[in-house]
Amino acid sequence: MTAVAMTVNGKAVTGDVDPRTLLVQFLREHLRLTGTHVGCDTSQCGACVVHIDGKAVKSCTTFAWQVQGANITTIEGLAAPNGPLHPMQEAFREHHALQCGYCTPGMIMAAVDIVQRKGNDLDEKTIRHELEGNICRCTGYHNIVKAIAAGAKTMGKGA
Amino acid sequence: MYEFKFHRPTTVRQAAGLLARQEEAKLLAGGHTLIPTMKLRLAGPKHIVDLSQIEGISGIEMKGRSLVIGALTRHFEVATSPTVKENIPALAELAGLIGDPAVRHRGTIGGSVANNDPNADYPAACLGLGATIITNKRRIAADDFFKGLFDTALEPDEIIVRVQFPKPNKAAYVKFPNPASRFALVGVFVSKRGSEIRVAVTGAGASGVFRVTSFEDALKKRFGVKSLEGMTVPADGMSGDIHGSAEYRAHLIGVLARRAVAAATA
Numbered sequence: 001m002t003a004v005a006m007t008v009n010g011k012a013v014t015g016d017v018d019p020r021t022l023l024v025q026f027l028r029e030h031l032r033l034t035g036t037h038v039g040c041d042t043s044q045c046g047a048c049v050v051h052i053d054g055k056a057v058k059s060c061t062t063f064a065w066q067v068q069g070a071n072i073t074t075i076e077g078l079a080a081p082n083g084p085l086h087p088m089q090e091a092f093r094e095h096h097a098l099q100c101g102y103c104t105p106g107m108i109m110a111a112v113d114i115v116q117r118k119g120n121d122l123d124e125k126t127i128r129h130e131l132e133g134n135i136c137r138c139t140g141y142h143n144i145v146k147a148i149a150a151g152a153k154t155m156g157k158g159a
Numbered sequence: 160m161y162e163f164k165f166h167r168p169t170t171v172r173q174a175a176g177l178l179a180r181q182e183e184a185k186l187l188a189g190g191h192t193l194i195p196t197m198k199l200r201l202a203g204p205k206h207i208v209d210l211s212q213i214e215g216i217s218g219i220e221m222k223g224r225s226l227v228i229g230a231l232t233r234h235f236e237v238a239t240s241p242t243v244k245e246n247i248p249a250l251a252e253l254a255g256l257i258g259d260p261a262v263r264h265r266g267t268i269g270g271s272v273a274n275n276d277p278n279a280d281y282p283a284a285c286l287g288l289g290a291t292i293i294t295n296k297r298r299i300a301a302d303d304f305f306k307g308l309f310d311t312a313l314e315p316d317e318i319i320v321r322v323q324f325p326k327p328n329k330a331a332y333v334k335f336p337n338p339a340s341r342f343a344l345v346g347v348f349v350s351k352r353g354s355e356i357r358v359a360v361t362g363a364g365a366s367g368v369f370r371v372t373s374f375e376d377a378l379k380k381r382f383g384v385k386s387l388e389g390m391t392v393p394a395d396g397m398s399g400d401i402h403g404s405a406e407y408r409a410h411l412i413g414v415l416a417r418r419a420v421a422a423a424t425a
Contacts, residue, residue: 055264133259
């Protein structure tokens, strides 16, 4: 077993885990933050995307001990507790950018990362290209792309 | 996944010592090949030597006429680095084509080069630019480094610390990505540096990355698309699978090489 310590959604957390424990397992099974999903478990689908020190990463392809001391943000930590939804979450709701919802947490975490890297004015081509690592099997992506463009704009207004 | 012990050395010397002492030890950089392989139990190292705590093996700088990239530099950093974009824009573009944004935030150049996946992008850049792989022991020319599928000149306790790319006059990389994995079904890197011409191909060779000397000779006369008109590569020695036959891959080499030369001379 190995001791891990990191900050998750602004809170210092620790755990004693098998070295094989992936970050996504640590989040879901030890911290009970089940918003982060495991889809493919092969780093293809992006359902497990979280932010490590502000950058989108697939938490199914990272050992928990690799992010010792890091700052992790999951879908649960995107909006302030008991506050309104994050603008990107709100945009997904507004544009009906989900059907079954399984890919949604990863989509939203990836979307926020895209805005951080590419700015608030995103065209469709950019969004589709940047979403290469996130797979949705229901929506056909159209509403996801619309939601990300809208969410990016709202984020720019400092909402 | 099989059980393992992990180590987090803070110097390259410690890491090399661990590799030499521990049986079945594997280096971990970005982990985006090793971890999936371990999940499938295709790899079961008893010891993992994590390189992330070692200082001085990450970063990008120009040294004279060469671009030097630390082994632990992430694809994202290479893709967005103003230094890379200014000096070898083709290399920045190549790094931006690897995997997807989340993968590029973790994957490293050293990991990709050491793994020598026959469909990876960086081996094409190393061979296509005439790079030098700098390890804890020696300097290895790219021409001598890539030995075959997942095989390199690296000794068991040898660790890549930097990769040095001489700055070309012209260069471009064109990739035909597998739409599912985004690995190169075929990728062609071309460069011109003085009178030295290189055409390197990834994704197609049954023994991994290779140079197309017939194309290079043709381009030596004149570095332009016309020099490659009608030229083909035999399907002999190409890999074939459900994604594309050997003939299809051989055909793509000609197409992509012409596109790469067009991009390099645009």
